[in-house]
Amino acid sequence: MNIFDMKSEAPVAPVASTDVLVVGAGIIGLAHAALAQQAGLSVTVIERDHRAVGASIRNFGHACITAQHGDLYDMAQVARRHWLDFAAKAGFWAIESGALVVAATETEFQLLREFSASRPEGQVLVLGAEEVSAKLGRENAAGIRGGAFLADDLRVDPRTTVGTLATWLNGQEGAAVHFNTTAQSFGDGTERKARIETSRGAFEADHVFICVGHDVDHLFPAIAAEHRIIRCALQMAAAHAPDSTTIIPAVLTATSMLRYDAFTHMPSAKELRAEVETNRPELLKIDANVMFTQRPNGTLLLGDSHSYDLTQDPFLDESTTGKLLQTAAQVLDVESFTITERWQGIYASSKVAPFLVREVTEAITLVSVTSGIGMTISFGLAEANLAARPAPRQTATTNL
Ligand SMILES: Cc1cc2nc3c(=O)[nH]c(=O)nc-3n(C[C@H](O)[C@H](O)[C@H](O)COP(=O)(O)OP(=O)(O)OC[C@H]3O[C@@H](n4cnc5c(N)ncnc54)[C@H](O)[C@@H]3O)c2cc1C
Secondary structure (H helix, E strand, C coil): CCCCCCCCCCCCCCCCCCCEEEEEECCCHHHHHHHHHHHHCCCCECCCCCCCCCHEEEEHCEEECCCCCHHHHHHHHHHHHHHHHHHHHHCEEEEEEEEEEECCCHHHHHHHHHHHHCCCCCCEEEEHHHHHHCCCCCCCCCCEEEEECCCEEEEECCCCHHHHHHHHHCCCCCCECCCCCEEEEEEHHHHHHHEECCCCCCEEEEEECCHHHHHHHHHHHHHHHHHCEEEEEEEEECCCCCCHHHCCCEEEEEEHHCCCHHHCCCHHHHHHHHHHHHHHHHHHHHHCCEEEEECCCEEEECCCEEEEECCCCCCCCCHHHHHHHHHHHHCCCCCCCCCCEEEEEEEEEECCEEEEEEEEEECCEEEEEEECCCHHHHHHHHHHHHHHHHCCCCCCCCCC
């Protein structure tokens, strides 16, 4: 097929009107759109690229439910239900895989025992070294002290999920997804609707959700600055699974325990940080979260490091990837991996809060997950935002 012979090249109607308009076909935008459609509203999604290639396809596909803390945990549990529901409806791959946290030292193991004791029975199962090895598909892997199984965690295939969801949504009554359509400005439309100017015509909607991931500053620089949003870049690699092993759960390690709030609230968290500082300072230097998941085709997705800046260089530092791969290889007790791909992922990051939800006007809500848990909370955040959406506005509001 001629690549220019695409439906998305056609101009959109001069002014297309809809109940809800979503900007961005990553998981956050699509979660808002899918739930709005399910609620009986007409929905239009616009996406600047010809297919979504943002954070939502570059990640591990791990709905990291159990390691969330407080309100985020509740939101993640809501998301979990919707993930399973939409996987069944839209036909994307999702699995109640759980997650396995591997402990290599007594301090790591102690923290996991504390975590297990802090949660309802059955949610966090403490495992011995042999059980951990078995879940990794290895026999008596060296260097494992024990571990924990987080039963509620899910996995999806990040490479295919948002594409499948967008295609499914586009086929639903009252829903349309337009690719190759860039939102450029926002303001008031006719009959008290919001109006969006795009590269392919104008749209009007009763309510607009702007879900542009880390590019908040491209559209709303003042809000991005106020919320202190910067870009977090992560280095990732894909590899053949050693001996074609199947590993069902997402696999987390000590550096994961330093990141997720549910772990950092445990009594042994301080001691664990000190231990990693002493034994593996190179991992703290690259702000590592050494973890991996397996795609349905058997490929392992391995990562990740974190570096923070307003604009990110596109270059991957080989020594950073080397440290991540070496640590993951130790967990699986293998010499090395056969790497098939390397890439950089970027997500929005802010120390102010894990996500931003801002009413730009009564009819326009800006949403960005400003931490590395967008897959985990996506549908939960979307459900809350749709519920908080004011009724179609009664009075005109400020032009932007
Ligand atoms: C390497 C990596 C690993 C991660 N691992 C996990 C994980 O395992 N679990 C987890 O919960 N989270 C994880 N995350 C975080 C998660 O991927 C993100 O939080 C989430 O994908 C953000 O979704 P999004 O829809 O906001 O952004 P994106 O997926 O980036 O989508 C935003 C979309 O908006 C579009 N857009 C931007 N500007 C415009 C415009 N003006 N007009 C139209 N469209 C526009 C973009 O083209 C893009 O498609 C990871 C992130 C990375 C990078």
